[in-house]
Amino acid sequence: MAREAHETLETLCQLFAGKGAPGEVERAAAHLTGCRPCWMLAARALAAERAKGGLVLRGVLRSVADLHETEQTRLEEWLEALATWAEIRPLDTRERRNKARFTRSLHTSAFVEVLLAEGEGSAPPADSEECFHLALLVAVQLPSPPFTAEVKNDLCAVCCTEIANARRRQARWPGARSALQQAAQYIAKGKQDCLVRGKLLWRTALLESDLGNLQEAAALLRQAIGLFEATSERLLLSTALAKLAHLFLDTEPAESLRLIEQCLPFIPAESPRLVVFAESIKVDCLMVLGAPQEALLRFRGLTPLYEQFREPFIQLRRQFTAGRLLEHLGRAGKAQHIFEEVIAADLEHGLLKDFFMDLAYLFGFFLRAGRRPEAIAVCRRAAQELSILADEDGGGSAHEQMRLVWQSLEESVRRGNVTLHATTILRTYLTAHWRQPASDLPSFQAQ
Numbered sequence: 001m002a003r004e005a006h007e008t009l010e011t012l013c014q015l016f017a018g019k020g021a022p023g024e025v026e027r028a029a030a031h032l033t034g035c036r037p038c039w040m041l042a043a044r045a046l047a048a049e050r051a052k053g054g055l056v057l058r059g060v061l062r063s064v065a066d067l068h069e070t071e072q073t074r075l076e077e078w079l080e081a082l083a084t085w086a087e088i089r090p091l092d093t094r095e096r097r098n099k100a101r102f103t104r105s106l107h108t109s110a111f112v113e114v115l116l117a118e119g120e121g122s123a124p125p126a127d128s129e130e131c132f133h134l135a136l137l138v139a140v141q142l143p144s145p146p147f148t149a150e151v152k153n154d155l156c157a158v159c160c161t162e163i164a165n166a167r168r169r170q171a172r173w174p175g176a177r178s179a180l181q182q183a184a185q186y187i188a189k190g191k192q193d194c195l196v197r198g199k200l201l202w203r204t205a206l207l208e209s210d211l212g213n214l215q216e217a218a219a220l221l222r223q224a225i226g227l228f229e230a231t232s233e234r235l236l237l238s239t240a241l242a243k244l245a246h247l248f249l250d251t252e253p254a255e256s257l258r259l260i261e262q263c264l265p266f267i268p269a270e271s272p273r274l275v276v277f278a279e280s281i282k283v284d285c286l287m288v289l290g291a292p293q294e295a296l297l298r299f300r301g302l303t304p305l306y307e308q309f310r311e312p313f314i315q316l317r318r319q320f321t322a323g324r325l326l327e328h329l330g331r332a333g334k335a336q337h338i339f340e341e342v343i344a345a346d347l348e349h350g351l352l353k354d355f356f357m358d359l360a361y362l363f364g365f366f367l368r369a370g371r372r373p374e375a376i377a378v379c380r381r382a383a384q385e386l387s388i389l390a391d392e393d394g395g396g397s398a399h400e401q402m403r404l405v406w407q408s409l410e411e412s413v414r415r416g417n418v419t420l421h422a423t424t425i426l427r428t429y430l431t432a433h434w435r436q437p438a439s440d441l442p443s444f445q446a447q
Contacts, residue, residue: 007031007038012045016065018056029060033067043068077110085114093130100137107141112155119162122311129166135159150191157186157196165203168210171435176207195236198227202240209247212432218247235274238266242278249284250424257285276305276314283321292328299325312349316342320358332369339365347385353434356382356402360430363409364423372413379410401437405429412444 007028014020015028032039046068049055057065084106088099100106112135119131136159142152164179183200190196205220221244228237241263248256260282267274279302286295299321306318323338339362346355359382366375386403409426412418422444429442 006035007041009041009045012038012042013048015061016042016045016049016057017054018058020058022059025059025061029064032064039068043072074110077108078113081108081110081114084111085118096130096134097137100134101141104141104143107138107143109142109147109155112138112142112159116158116162119166125166125169129163129170132159132162132166136163149189153186153190154193154196157183157190158199160186161196161199161203165206168203168207171210173207173211173436180204180207194227194231195233198224198231198233198236198240201227202236202243205240206243209243210432212428214247214251218244221247234266235268235271238263238268238271238278239274241266242274242281245278245281245285249281249288250427253285253288256281257289260285272305272308276302276309279305280317280321284324287324287328292325296325296329312345313351313354316345316349316351316354319345320361327365332365336362336365352389353430355385356430356434357427360423360426363426364420367413367418367420367423372416375413376410379406379413382406383410398433398435398437401441402430402434405441408441409444418444 012028015025020028032042042064046055046065055065088096091099115131115135115138119128119135121128123131136156139152139155139159142155144152160179160183164176164183167173167176167179180200180203187196187200201220201224205217205224208214208217208220221240225237225240225244228240241259245256245259245263248259260278263278264275264282267278279298283295283299283302286292286298306314309315319338320342323335323342326332326338327335339358343355343358343362346352346358359378363375363378366372366378383403383406386399386406389399405426409418409422412422425442425444429438432438
């Protein structure tokens with residue numbers, strides 16, 4: 001079957017000048033609606049004929065022109081919203097919120113879109129939360145008409161869902177759960193849109209994962225995946241699959257590998273950060289499953305992608321993975337050197353959660369090798385750093401409790417009453433309680 005030819009600028013100009021047989025007009029219109037490059041070329045042709053005063057729209061080309069005009073109007077509103085955000089961003093929090101709440105010209109879906117995109121970027125979680133809060137203030141004020149109550153409720157639900165995720169990233173668990181409950185209330189009054197419901201399930205799953213409720217998180221993610229599949233939302237589908245694979249990485253690496261191989265074909269080409277995350281999970285799975293040689297090949301193949309992201313977090317995760325590969329390939333001394341370098345850099349860059357999680361891995365590294373004195377030294381280092389942090393922030397209760405946990409672990413190692421499972425217990429505790437203390441201290445006693 002011959003491949004359909006693309007349109008040329010000259011041909012499109014002739015068609016928009018009214019020069020073309022009916023069959024040629026219909027063929028071109030059908031092609032334009034399915035070919036994005038030609039659709040963009042048509043914008044140039046339309047503008048050229050309008051400038052000459054020779055625009056003549058016949059048959060279905062009138063619909064094509066109307067669609068172009070609608071898209072242009074929406075994009076111009078988006079550009080104006082970007083400019084508006086640049087104007088109000090320097091204001092203090094109260095002034096920004098008053099502008100969002102009371103300035104009618106800001107009450108547009110384009111401004112909601114810009115604020116959501118700003119919050120979803122690389123801003124710190126507290127700044128993201130403020131963007132999402134502003135988006136919610138605007139969404140509540142969208143005029144009716146043209147916006148129905150159901151559409152507004154769905155937009156408000158999305159805003160609340162993202163507020164919850166920003167709070168989760170700050171380890172503000174009760175606030176995150178409250179925002180998720182508010183999102184569910186909006187959804188109940190919305191259009192029951194699969195995409196909106198799926199986002200709520202996905203964000204709720206992330207919260208449950210952070211709290212150590214892995215089975216509940218997995219169940220919620222599976223529900224979200226089903227909804228994303230129904231909407232053919234490739235980015236959200238692949239993101240949810242990658243997160244589900246990550247949940248199973250430590251407990252069921254074979255299932256994690258199956259999920260990540262299901263996920264990879266769905267990742268859009270314009271999402272390299274997600275590719276790095278997913279491929280890194282695959283490398284981890286292969287290491288755990290006894291295939292470090294293939295893991296090394298895949299890790300080396302990720303070099304061009306890794307080099308696109310120079311922020312410390314990603315580069316340190318990359319370096320730590322290199323250390324784990326060395327460990328699995330039998331080069332423990334070289335691996336230890338890398339682990340210690342990464343741990344020092346975690347602290348230097350203020351990546352406190354990663355600092356303690358990496359210390360927990362190093363503890364397990366020494367425990368697996370039967371190097372109890374070094375494992376005890378790791379516990380002491382963690383407790384010492386936590387004492388400094390407690391002094392700096394006024395003796396935060398979470399830091400004080402974590403210090404007691406590391407001291408308890410040290411005592412268990414000294415008594416020889418600890419197994420490798422202690423590392424899993426420690427990492428689960430750190431995930432959920434590095435900023436919020438637990439109701440009970442974990443037990444490291446060997447059963």
